[in-house]
Amino acid sequence: MPYAAVNGTELHYRIDGDRHGNAPWVILSNSLGSDLSMWTPQVAALSKQFRVLRYDTRGHGHSEAPKGPYTIDQLAGDVLGLMDTLKIARANFCGVSMGGLTGVALAARHASRFERVVLANTAARIGSPEVWVPRAARARTEGMVALADAVLPRWFTADYIEREPVVLAMIRDVFVHTDKEGYASNCDAIDATDLRPETHGIKLPVLVISGTHDVAATPAQGRELAQAIPGARYVELDASHISNIEKADAFTKTVIDFLTESK
Structure with a gap:
């Protein structure tokens, strides 16, 4: 299991595709309360054209959970x-x-380090202190099992939850085994972050993907993000918050088409 010592923290990562080949790289970054396994639906297709680097965000999966709070600069x-x-x-x-x-x-x-960027089910400012402060506190005091039933139903539509109980069981297993302090410290980072003043300065090709039924990062927020970034594209999928799993095929095709199109 590969690890890298980064900024004083052991980060767990995984590479798919020919690591020593010449294909371009794509880096995949997980959502709060998940780990690099959330990208399983995309890896096979992506690794045919890219060297794929997945990693567990600090405080998640097999990466270390150093004492927080964390910041967006650290992430x-x-x-x-x-x-x-x-x-x-x-x-x-x-x-x-x-x-x-x-x-x-x-x-x-850090635009000089990147070619193209896909921003899915997100916003330049996610949630509010009314969301993140009590959630971080509950994670620290009650643990992840106590949060699971409140958080996970927001990730997928009711139809998907009913249709895919095995997928949900695996996702829940990852969530409840996330380090509670690591989770809370990432809540702190999200709560402290408002990047709206910086979006207008982004010059890279950007694709924003939203889920029609997402209540955590709404389509309105996705459209706002895309409109704020010069030249950004917006795509909406019939999904809730974790659209790369709920609408895996459409998500994968949308991302690959964007990453491989001629400049």
């Missing part, structure tokens, strides 16, 4: 540090939710 810096460790000069980037927020920071502040 973005972890990506850059991982790229430096693996000698990746430039890459494409795709993130969902918290991973998308990380992508906004990277696109706005």
Whole structure:
């Protein structure tokens, strides 16, 4: 199981595709309360055309959960540090939710390291203190099992939850085993982040993907994000918050078409 020491934190990562080949890189960044396994539906298709780097955000999966609170600068810096460790000069980037927020920071502040960026089910400002402060507190005091029934139904439509109980069981298993302090510290990072003043300065090609039924990062917020970034594209899928799983085929095709189109 590969790890990299990045910014004083051991980050778990995985590479698919020919690591030593010449294909372009794409980096995949997970949502809050998940891990790199959330990208399983995309990996086979992406790795035919890209070298695919997935990683567990600090405080998630098999990555370390250093004492928080965390900041968006740390989350973005972890990506850059991982790229430096693996000698990746430039890459494409795709993130969902918290991973998308990380992508906004990277696109706005470190454009020279990236080719194209996909921001899925996210916004430049996600939620409010009324959401994040009690959620972080509950994670710390009651643990992840107590949060699961409140959070996970917001990730998928009711039809999908009824249709895919095995998928939901696996996602729940990852969620409840997320380090509670790591989860809470990432809530702190999201709560402290408002990148709306920086979006107008993004010059990279950007694709924004929203879910029609997403209540955590609404389509209105997705459209606002796309409209704020010069030249950004907007696509809406018939899904809730974790659209890369609920509408896996459409999500994968949309991302690959965007990443491989002629400039």
